[in-house]
Each structure stands twice: as C-alpha cells, then as structure tokens.
Amino acid sequence: MNTPHPDRMHRAGSKTEKMLNLAFEYSKKRLLDPEIPLDKPSSASELKRLAGPTITEHGIGAHQALNIFEHVLAPACISVDHPNYLSFIPTAPTKAAEIFDMIVGASSVYGGSWLEGSGAVYAENEVLGWLAREIGFPETAGGVFLQGGTLGNLSALVAARETARKQRTLPDGKRWVVLCSQESHASITAAAHIMDIKVCAISPGDNGSLCADDVKDAFETYGDAVFAVVATAGTTNFGIVDDIASFATLKQTHSFWLHIDGAYGLAAILCKKTQTLFAGIEHADSIIVDPHKWLFAPFDACALIYRCPEQGRLAHTQRAEYLASLTETHLWNPSDYGVQLTRRARGLPLWFSLATHGVAAYREAITYCIDLAHEVAVHIEKTPWLRLVRPPELSVVVFEREGWTKEDYERWSSTLLETQVAFVNPSSHQGRPNTRFAFINPRTKLESALKLLESMKS
Numbered sequence: 001m002n003t004p005h006p007d008r009m010h011r012a013g014s015k016t017e018k019m020l021n022l023a024f025e026y027s028k029k030r031l032l033d034p035e036i037p038l039d040k041p042s043s044a045s046e047l048k049r050l051a052g053p054t055i056t057e058h059g060i061g062a063h064q065a066l067n068i069f070e071h072v073l074a075p076a077c078i079s080v081d082h083p084n085y086l087s088f089i090p091t092a093p094t095k096a097a098e099i100f101d102m103i104v105g106a107s108s109v110y111g112g113s114w115l116e117g118s119g120a121v122y123a124e125n126e127v128l129g130w131l132a133r134e135i136g137f138p139e140t141a142g143g144v145f146l147q148g149g150t151l152g153n154l155s156a157l158v159a160a161r162e163t164a165r166k167q168r169t170l171p172d173g174k175r176w177v178v179l180c181s182q183e184s185h186a187s188i189t190a191a192a193h194i195m196d197i198k199v200c201a202i203s204p205g206d207n208g209s210l211c212a213d214d215v216k217d218a219f220e221t222y223g224d225a226v227f228a229v230v231a232t233a234g235t236t237n238f239g240i241v242d243d244i245a246s247f248a249t250l251k252q253t254h255s256f257w258l259h260i261d262g263a264y265g266l267a268a269i270l271c272k273k274t275q276t277l278f279a280g281i282e283h284a285d286s287i288i289v290d291p292h293k294w295l296f297a298p299f300d301a302c303a304l305i306y307r308c309p310e311q312g313r314l315a316h317t318q319r320a321e322y323l324a325s326l327t328e329t330h331l332w333n334p335s336d337y338g339v340q341l342t343r344r345a346r347g348l349p350l351w352f353s354l355a356t357h358g359v360a361a362y363r364e365a366i367t368y369c370i371d372l373a374h375e376v377a378v379h380i381e382k383t384p385w386l387r388l389v390r391p392p393e394l395s396v397v398v399f400e401r402e403g404w405t406k407e408d409y410e411r412w413s414s415t416l417l418e419t420q421v422a423f424v425n426p427s428s429h430q431g432r433p434n435t436r437f438a439f440i441n442p443r444t445k446l447e448s449a450l451k452l453l454e455s456m457k458s
C-alpha cells in the first residue's frame with residue numbers, strides 16, 4: 001500500500017535538486033544566448049497538437065514539462081527583449097534584473113507589509129526614493145511598486161478623488177471629472193470607467209503636447225467637478241511629453257490633483273538632453289513610471305510615487321480585524337498605497353540591477369535609445385518615399401511609406417515576423433495608416449533599423 005506523502009511536492013531533496021539543475025540549465029541558456037530567437041505566435045490547435053495533454057492526475061514530470069515549455073510553448077511567445085522587437089512599447093530587462101527576478105521567485109517574500117517584508121520593502125523604497133529625487137519631489141514623497149501602469153493610474157486617480165471628496169462635495173447627480181489629452185493612454189479611460197467618473201479628453205493640437213491653455217475651457221464647463229488633470233510624460237503612440245510646467249502654473253489658480261502618466265517616457269528624465277521636457281514635474285501630486293518599459297526591469301512593475309503619500313494611504317488602506325496588526329502600526333506598508341493587498345516584491349529586480357550597475361549605466365542606455373530614434377528620424381527625412389508623421393521627442397519614431405495602404409503595412413509587418421527579422425506593427429494616426437519604431441532596447445542597432453526602412457522600398 002502506498003503511504004501518502006502530502007509534503008512530497010514541498011520537500012527539498014535530490015529530486016528538487018535535479019529539477020533545479022534543469023531550470024538553471026534552461027535559464028542559463030536563455031540568459032547567455034547572444035542571439036535570442038524572435039519567435040512568433042501559434043494557434044491553440046497547433047499548440048494542443050504539439051504539447052499534448054499536460055495537466056493530468058499524476059503529473060508528467062518536470063523533465064517532460066520543461067521540455068514542452070522549451071520546444072513548444074516558449075517558441076510560441078515573441079521575445080519581447082529581441083533587439084528588433086519595435087512594436088508597442090517593448091521591454092529589455094538587464095541581465096542583473098532578470099537574474100534577480102529568479103531570486104525573488106526562490107524567496108517567498110511577502111511585499112505587502114513592513115512586518116512581513118521589511119528588508120524587501122526597504123530596498124524597494126531605496127529605489128522609489130532615488131526616483132523621487134530625480135523628479136525633484138520632497139524627501140517625504142513615497143509610494144509603491146504595482147503590477148503595471150494601468151493599476152498605477154487607477155490608484156493615483158482614486159487617491160486624487162478621495163482627496164477632492166474631503167475638500168468639497170458635488171451637487172447630486174454630478175460626476176467627478178478628470179481632464180487629459182486625447183492622446184493619453186487607454187488606461188485613463190479604463191480607470192474612469194471603473195471609478196464611474198467622467199473623462200474629458202482634450203485635443204492637444206498638432207504637436208501632440210497638451211498644455212494648460214487647452215484645458216481652460218473644460219475648467220469653465222465643469223468647474224469644481226474637475227478633481228484631476230493627467231499629463232502624459234511620453235505618449236504611448238508618439239513619445240510626446242505634455243507641457244507639465246504649464247499645468248504646474250495652473251495649479252496656482254485652480255484646485256486639482258496633477259498626475260503624471262510617465263509609464264513609458266518618464267525614464268527619459270534620466271537623460272540630460274531630454275530632462276528639460278519634464279520641467280515642472282516636481283509640482284505634481286503623483287507620478288507613475290513602468291520599470292518594465294524603459295527602466296530595464298522584467299515584467300511586471302510600475303512605480304507609483306505620491307508627493308504626499310498620506311493621501312494615498314488614506315484612500316487605499318484596507319481595514320479588517322485580521323489586518324489590524326498591520327494597519328494599527330505606524331510602519332510603512334506598501335499595500336496601503338495602491339489597489340492591491342498581497343504583493344510580490346516586484347521592485348527588487350530593479351533594485352538589484354541599479355545597485356549593481358549604478359545610475360550612470362541607466363542614463364547611458366536610455367540616452368542611446370533617444371539618439372538612435374533621432375538618427376533614424378534623420379534618415380527618414382532624407383528618404384523621399386518616407387515621411388515622418390511627427391518629429392520624435394523621446395524614442396518613438398512614427399512614419400509613413402508613401403503610397404502604402406493599411407494592407408501594405410500589414411503584409412510588410414507579417415513578412416518581417418514570418419521571416420523572423422523583426423516585430424514591427426502597423427499603426428495609424430487620424431485615419432492614416434503608418435508604422436512606428438519604439439526604441440527602448442540598447443541592443444537595437446542603427447544598422448538593423450535602417451535595413452527595416454530599406455525593406456519598405458519595394
């Protein structure tokens with residue numbers, strides 16, 4: 001008769017060691033591969049055919065499961081860190097950050113409270129403190145690493161509305177209003193929907209940068225109901241920074257919370273050439289930046305920082321008998337600053353990489369991407385059959401191929417992926433099809449980008 005061993009999955013023994021060696025071997029191969037494959041999506045039926053049944057009553061064993069991952073599943077995931085992945089906003093984690101992510105995975109750290117995770121929370125706060133200094137926030141600023149920019153924006157807006165509610169009430173039937181640019185990220189509208197507030201998205205004019213003058217009419221229309229303005233510090237589509245300084249000035253005469261959505265672009269505050277684009281940011285009430293975008297951390301992490309963290313805490317602390325031992329202390333609990341309770345210490349990979357390499361290495365890597373974007377833009381301007389849609393500000397270049405329809409862009413894009421050359425998505429602006437290169441990977445070469453332009457010639 002079999003004796004039950006309910007702890008057999010948890011015991012550290014020779015089987016664990018074998019599994020660990022397999023995992024190390026795989027991770028080592030992936031992390032040391034100088035030319036990672038781009039890979040491409042597959043269909044569910046094809047994956048089913050190749051992988052076979054994986055969830056069974058008695059398990060297929062680590063060897064087989066890892067084999068399926070390596071040869072079937074991983075090749076069906078596009079390598080977001082591939083140097084020629086230029087779609088959306090890619091990611092390019094440093095080796096140090098990726099390696100430390102493995103350590104976080106091995107450590108069962110609870111990052112929600114000081115009581116449970118003080119060491120991890122301390123290190124995360126070191127990173128947030130450094131970011132706050134780069135921005136020009138006061139020493140007392142603070143925040144939390146959340147899963148992503150969507151939750152960061154939502155958490156900041158919830159804190160903003162909570163703060164407004166303490167100052168004023170709205171007449172019955174009136175909804176709170178958040179102002180932002182029409183070019184702001186979809187997550188602002190998503191947050192407004194969740195919060196049941198009105199979002200008033202204003203056209204930023206031709207250059208794509210929203211300024212205080214653009215929102216004055218909306219203040220006239222909605223008055224006191226406007227509780228927040230979201231300025232985008234690097235739009236997702238164009239990488240354009242709104243006129244933050246003008247909103248900082250507007251705060252002197254109007255009462256609202258200024259939130260800066262820098263999920264992609266705020267990293268460029270670390271580069272001397274682009275730093276001035278963010279002038280006035282020190283007057284914001286909250287900011288977000290996604291380390292999994294342009295601060296070279298693995299998925300998934302968003303840094304949310306409040307000028308006055310108490311406002312975040314008052315909006316977000318969850319209260320219950322079973323949480324009293326956490327909330328009745330005056331300790332710093334990251335869970336108090338966003339929409340979440342249990343949390344992975346997801347700021348640690350960035351902490352380790354920053355601690356290892358220092359800030360200067362980050363400045364260099366970010367500057368490289370900005371220079372690359374500007375060099376590519378110069379080439380586009382010199383090429384008669386290409387047209388820049390707007391000059392780049394940060395590291396996104398949006399351009400058109402003369403005479404191309406949506407279908408032409410689609411055909412070109414799928415050929416690039418099919419032939420494993422690059423992942424560049426078709427896009428559009430004001431109904432005109434185009435494409436864009438988003439450069440956030442310091443391993444992307446100018447030469448490769450120019451070859452991609454050349455491939456559009458015929």
Ligand SMILES: *Cc1c(COP(=O)(O)O)cnc(C)c1O
Binds near residue numbers: 234
């Ligand atoms: C990517 C992005 C977001 C959303 O961030 P996620 O991490 O994808 O949730 C929000 N705002 C801007 C400007 C972005 O570029």
